[in-house]
Amino acid sequence: MNIKNLIAATYTPLKDDGSLNVDLVPRYNEFLKKNKVAGVFVNGSTGDFVSLTVDERKEIIEAWSKVKSDDFFVINHVGHTSLKVSKDLVTHCADKVDAISTLAPYYFTVPTLESLVEYCAEIAACAPHLPFYYYHIPVLSGADFSMLEFLKLAETKIPNLGGIKFTKNDVIDYRYCKNYKNGKYNILYGVDEMLLSSLPYEATGWVGSTYNHLAPLYYGIIEAFKLGDHTLASQLQTKSAQFVDELNGRGGFNGAGKSFMKVLGVDCGPCRYPHKTFSDEELSEVKKILTNSGIMDYTSKL
Template identity: 35%
Template structure:
C-alpha cells in the first residue's frame, strides 16, 4: 500500500517526560525542550511516551496530555511526532491510538503486551491490528524491545506478510542487539517502503550497514549532534570517520553503563547537558545519584561533549 505519509528517517529522540520534584509532569518546559532538540541537537523527530518517557508509568490521562503538549509545541518545528500507545489493556491502547490521530500526531508505535503475553506471532499481530485499526489514517510502527517486554517473537517473523493484516504498518523500531534478526527484516522487505529504526544507540553504525533507515534512542536527546555527524560521515561513505564518531559515543555509553544506566540517569544527563530541568523519575525508578551525575559530567567534559555549557545558564529560557 502506498501510504500517503512522508517516511520517518534520520534521528528520532525518545523524549523524556519532565517532572517536578513532587512527581507531577512538568509541562512548562516542553516548548523549550523542542527548541533545544531542533536548534542544539539537529533532531527533528520525536518518539513520545516510550521507555525513556516512562510511558508505562504514566496514567492514561497523563499520556494524553503529554502527547498533546508535544504535538502542540512541535508544530511547524518538528518533522514528525510519533506517539507510543502500547498498554496492557487493548482498550487503553486503542483509546490512545485514537487520541493520537485526533491531535494530529504523525504516527503511533506499540510494544507487545508484557504481563499476559502473546505467545505466537499470529496472536501478537492480532493485538497490534486491533490497536492500529483505532487510528486507520496513522502510520503504525511495531516497537520491538524483547529484553523489556519478555516477548521474544522475532521481528523478522512478525514482519512476514504484516501489511496484509495491518495496512497502516510503516516500520519497525528495533531495540535489540540481534543484528541477524534486524538484517533479515531489511533484507526480506526490500520491496516495501518501511522505516527500519534501530534502537541501540551504541551500535547504530552496525545497523546502518545492515540497512537501518533511521534510529530512535534516548541518547539523541543530548548526543544528537554527534550522532548526526556519524550519519553524515556514513552517507559520504567515510567509514573510518563514522567509526571514530561511533567509538566516541561508545566510550561515553560504556562508561555510564558500568555505573548503572537507565531512564533515571538519562534524566540527570539531559538536565546537565541541556540545562532544562527534567526532574526525578517516577517510582519504581529512583533518582540518579549525585556521584553518578558528577562522574557523567566529568566524562562528558573529557570527551568534549559539553560544548553547550553556555545553555546551562538558562539562555534557552527566553524561548519557553
C-alpha cells in the same frame, strides 16, 4: 510517510513534587530541533510510560502535539498491559500525532506471532489514517519473534502498517526487514550504541534515548561513514558506547540519562521509582569524566 534521521525517545518532564511539567515541552522541542533531531517518540520506555497514569500519558502527548510541525515528527507509544487502554490512548491521540506505536503485552506475554499480529491489528485499526509502527523490544516485552515473519503476516492484517521500531541488536533480521518488498516498510533502528552497524544496510531513521544528549555525535558517525572514514565513525561510536556505559553504571541509564538533561540546559526534573535522580554533585562528577574523555564536545547544545 517515511520517517528519517534521528528521532529522540523523550523523557517525561516532572516537577519537584513529581507531577507533570508540560510547560517544559516547548523548550525541550526547541532544543531538539536546534540539534537537528527530526522528531520525538513520546510515552516510550525512555519516558517511563509504565510509571505514568493514563491521564498523564494523554496530557504529555497533548503538550507535544501543540509544538508539532511539518518538519518534526511526533510518534505516540500507546502500549499497555490492557488492550482496552491501548485502544483508548489511540483514540485520544488520533488527531494529534503523525504515527502510533505499541510494544507487545509484557506481563501476560503473547504466545505466538499470530496473536501478536492480531493484537497490533486491533490497536492500529483505532486510527486507520495513521501509520502504525510495531515497537520491537524483546528484552523488555518478552516477545522475541522474527520481524521479517512479522512483516509477512502483518502486511495483510494491518493496512496502515508503517514499519518497525527495531530495538534489538540483530542486524541480520534488521537487514531482512529493510529489504522486504524492496524497502516497502520504514524500519527505524533502535540501538543507539550500535547505530554504526545499521549504516551498511542503508538505515535512514533511528529512534533512541541518547539522541537527546548526543545528536551531533551521531550525525558525525553518519557523515564519517558516508565519506568512507570508517576509523572516525568507529571512534565516535565508541564514545557513544562509553557515554551509555558511564551513565548506566551509576544505577541504570533511564535515571542517569534523564538527570543528565539538566547539564544540557533542559531540566526534565526528578525520576520516578525505581529510577535514581542524580544530585548536582553527581552530575558535576559525570560531566567532568565525560569532558576528560572528549564526549562533552559532542553533546547537544541549547
